[in-house]
Amino acid sequence: MAFRARHLLGIEHLSQEDIRTVLDLADRYVDLNRRTVKRTDVLEGMTQINMFFENSTRTQSSFELAGKRLGADVMNMSMQTSSVKKGETLIDTALTLNAMHPDLLVVRHQNSGAVDLLAQKVNCAVINAGDGKHEHPTQALLDALTIKRAKGRIQRLTVAICGDVAHSRVARSNLILLGKMENRVRLVGPPTLMPAGIGEFGCEVYEDMREGLKDADVVMMLRLQRERMDGGFIPSEREYFHRYGLDAEKLACAKPDAIVMHPGPMNRGVEIDGTIADDINRSVIQEQVEMGVAVRMAVMDLLAQNLRADRGRALTEETYA
Amino acid sequence: MTLFLANARLIDPEALTEIEANLVIDNGIIAAIGAMSAPQGATVIDCSGKYLAPGIVDLGVKIGEPGERHKESFRTAGQAAAAGGVTTIIARPDTSPAIDTPETLEFVTRRAAQAPVRIHHMAALTKGREGREMTEIGFLMDAGAVAFTDTDHVTTDTKVLSRALTYARSLGALVIGHPQEPGLTKGAAVTSGKFASLRGLPGVTPMAERMGLERDIALIEMSGVRYHADQITTARALPALARAKAAGLDVTAGVSIHHLTLNEYDVGDYRTFFKMTPPLRSEEDRLAVVQAVADGLIDVICSMHTPADEESKRLPFEDAASGAVGLETFLPAAMRLFHAGYLSLPQLFRAMSLNPAKRLGLPQGRMAEGAPADLVLFDADAPFVLDRFTLHSKSKNTPFDGTRMEGKVLATFVGGVQVYNNDNE
Numbered sequence: 001m002a003f004r005a006r007h008l009l010g011i012e013h014l015s016q017e018d019i020r021t022v023l024d025l026a027d028r029y030v031d032l033n034r035r036t037v038k039r040t041d042v043l044e045g046m047t048q049i050n051m052f053f054e055n056s057t058r059t060q061s062s063f064e065l066a067g068k069r070l071g072a073d074v075m076n077m078s079m080q081t082s083s084v085k086k087g088e089t090l091i092d093t094a095l096t097l098n099a100m101h102p103d104l105l106v107v108r109h110q111n112s113g114a115v116d117l118l119a120q121k122v123n124c125a126v127i128n129a130g131d132g133k134h135e136h137p138t139q140a141l142l143d144a145l146t147i148k149r150a151k152g153r154i155q156r157l158t159v160a161i162c163g164d165v166a167h168s169r170v171a172r173s174n175l176i177l178l179g180k181m182e183n184r185v186r187l188v189g190p191p192t193l194m195p196a197g198i199g200e201f202g203c204e205v206y207e208d209m210r211e212g213l214k215d216a217d218v219v220m221m222l223r224l225q226r227e228r229m230d231g232g233f234i235p236s237e238r239e240y241f242h243r244y245g246l247d248a249e250k251l252a253c254a255k256p257d258a259i260v261m262h263p264g265p266m267n268r269g270v271e272i273d274g275t276i277a278d279d280i281n282r283s284v285i286q287e288q289v290e291m292g293v294a295v296r297m298a299v300m301d302l303l304a305q306n307l308r309a310d311r312g313r314a315l316t317e318e319t320y321a
Numbered sequence: 322m323t324l325f326l327a328n329a330r331l332i333d334p335e336a337l338t339e340i341e342a343n344l345v346i347d348n349g350i351i352a353a354i355g356a357m358s359a360p361q362g363a364t365v366i367d368c369s370g371k372y373l374a375p376g377i378v379d380l381g382v383k384i385g386e387p388g389e390r391h392k393e394s395f396r397t398a399g400q401a402a403a404a405g406g407v408t409t410i411i412a413r414p415d416t417s418p419a420i421d422t423p424e425t426l427e428f429v430t431r432r433a434a435q436a437p438v439r440i441h442h443m444a445a446l447t448k449g450r451e452g453r454e455m456t457e458i459g460f461l462m463d464a465g466a467v468a469f470t471d472t473d474h475v476t477t478d479t480k481v482l483s484r485a486l487t488y489a490r491s492l493g494a495l496v497i498g499h500p501q502e503p504g505l506t507k508g509a510a511v512t513s514g515k516f517a518s519l520r521g522l523p524g525v526t527p528m529a530e531r532m533g534l535e536r537d538i539a540l541i542e543m544s545g546v547r548y549h550a551d552q553i554t555t556a557r558a559l560p561a562l563a564r565a566k567a568a569g570l571d572v573t574a575g576v577s578i579h580h581l582t583l584n585e586y587d588v589g590d591y592r593t594f595f596k597m598t599p600p601l602r603s604e605e606d607r608l609a610v611v612q613a614v615a616d617g618l619i620d621v622i623c624s625m626h627t628p629a630d631e632e633s634k635r636l637p638f639e640d641a642a643s644g645a646v647g648l649e650t651f652l653p654a655a656m657r658l659f660h661a662g663y664l665s666l667p668q669l670f671r672a673m674s675l676n677p678a679k680r681l682g683l684p685q686g687r688m689a690e691g692a693p694a695d696l697v698l699f700d701a702d703a704p705f706v707l708d709r710f711t712l713h714s715k716s717k718n719t720p721f722d723g724t725r726m727e728g729k730v731l732a733t734f735v736g737g738v739q740v741y742n743n744d745n746e
Contacts, residue, residue: 116590132637134521169521196514197516198518
């Protein structure tokens with residue numbers, strides 16, 4: 001088994017081999033999830049805590065379901081209404097939780113790097129469920145699994161990531177993952193929504209969407225993150241849809257068999273035309289949700305194996321010391 | 322009391338030379354330099370193989386009094402300074418409340434007597450450092466303020482600033498600016514670019530510094546004020562500075578030792594001890610600024626000593642406090658530039674001691690007969706690994722924790738009195 005990581009904080013820390021290991025195992029969980037009886041016991045007796053400092057419905061329920069199907073005891077903590085409001089720092093919250101001996105901690109936080117900070121202070125496996133504008137590794141892994149199953153491979157593809165790249169952790173994680181797997185990555189969007197220094201990332205940048213989509217195998221749309229904007233990145237949503245919204249005409253520039261992806265939740269009529277999103281021949285948006293549960297099961301399974309091995313080692317060292 | 326420092330390698334930042342000689346201290350003054358023998362009754366200190374330089378004059382040190390004494394007091398800052406070879410601290414007014422009245426200035430002047438080194442105070446340029454009304458610049462000068470600055474609060478209202486600068490000019494006051502365009506700087510935690518984008522942190526373009534400096538230069542030209550830019554940290558701001566100097570404006574500039582020795586990638590995995598104002602820059606910028614110090618375009622190197630407690634640093638990067646302590650690691654960090662061959666020791670002490678003293682009209686900073694005997698004796702090569710908990714500062718937020726450094730202060734003298742001895746540590 002190649003996957004030796006203690007936490008999943010970002011795609012940045014994974015090797016090509018790690019990514020393949022996760023995707024192969026996730027493939028098996030896809031089959032399990034399609035059965036009537038979906039339960040296994042690989043996390044039997046383990047405790048999973050979901051800490052979401054930022055609102056989330058789909059990611060949190062996906063992690064909750066993944067944990068339950070693996071047999072873990074899952075607890076959801078809604079951090080917006082908790083002691084954080086009373087002024088408790090992130091570190092104190094982490095230490096408090098740590099004292100309850102969780103085995104898996106799933107964390108989403110509005111600040112980049114906050115999950116890294118938390119991981120330094122606890123002795124369980126930490127999974128980053130999205131930190132600020134930094135990374136969202138399970139999203140990139142589920143996107144990779146979706147692509148792999150639709151295209152039959154996850155290398156040597158041309159992938160266009162379109163829209164609000166600057167505010168998107170999904171774009172960052174995908175950019176790193178697709179690069180590691182040797183794909184050609186294009187970023188498409190207005191310059192005000194492109195992060196600085198993006199030219200140094202080994203990808204192509206397009207301001208014209210039709211050019212950017214030309215001969216693409218995969219069109220990955222991003223949500224316009226209205227809540228993350230501090231004003232004035234684009235003139236209006238209708239102009240944005242006109243220039244960067246995915247409609248049939250722009251999609252015609254991509255390969256005829258190109259697939260359309262979106263991490264959700266969608267702003268129909270802003271970044272994507274509703275009819276494209278619902279077109280079952282092109283859109284794999286529902287598959288992405290399905291793959292999400294399988295990938296999260298695979299990640300938690302692998303991290304739990306490493307956790308057991310680490311604890312086993314520690315116990316042995318204690319016994320023979 | 323007479324001291325005789327024998328066989329020291331004397332660094333003269335005025336002549337830009339290093340010579341081996343003896344030095345006599347009498348009555349707090351450098352009485353003689355040369356090959357003479359020890360006067361009768363003098364205490365002899367053997368300095369063979371060690372360097373002796375004018376003590377550092379550190380322009381822009383934050384001390385937590387009043388308001389934040391749990392982070393740093395005059396006593397602890399003074400001890401840290403002595404251990405770092407800093408013999409004169411120029412204290413910043415970004416305290417709580419700000420030093421913006423003669424009364425608060427008198428309070429800090431009284432408190433500063435607890436420190437073993439010299440301390441001069443700067444006062445705020447505008448009340449509460451809020452950029453709305455100028456302070457009582459005249460009264461504050463009478464009470465001993467050596468310069469006026471709102472530190473990192475940039476006055477956005479140009480009319481207010483131009484009036485304050487014009488009034489300051491009429492009194493011959495020195496104004497210290499923070500050249501950063503405030504709109505672009507707002508909310509930024511790092512310098513924009515590949516690193517900021519990889520880490521998903523809000524960045525500010527290095528161009529914000531040039532824009533801030535260009536504005537200030539226009540106002541200096543209008544008002545004729547004496548002006549010092551606290552930190553110039555980017556290559557793109559340097560031509561503007563050079564033009565202003567060539568045009569004969571009374572402008573000088575500084576840079577922090579951290580910006581000369583670290584770059585943006587040192588932040589690594591969100592290490593908040595590397596969060597500074599302005600943020601650490603690219604390696605190209607760092608090298609350009611080092612060269613500007615060597616050329617004399619940038620006049621002053623300072624520590625920008627900014628104590629912050631653990632609570633304010635153990636937070637997600639964007640929320641964490643900015644700044645680092647620097648008094649005690651100033652000289653060893655500067656030795657990195659010497660050992661790497663970028664700057665000679667006289668060039669370093671020209672920027673760390675002579676130039677800041679000259680700019681503030683102080684008699685310190687010189688290695689000459691008749692100059693105050695504010696001196697630092699150091700071994701430029703002594704290696705050590707820094708343990709932040711050994712620092713004298715109350716706050717331990719140094720970016721150099723656990724790093725290998727070369728260069729140890731052996732003894733520090735202020736007015737001929739030894740205030741630090743490495744043997745006692």
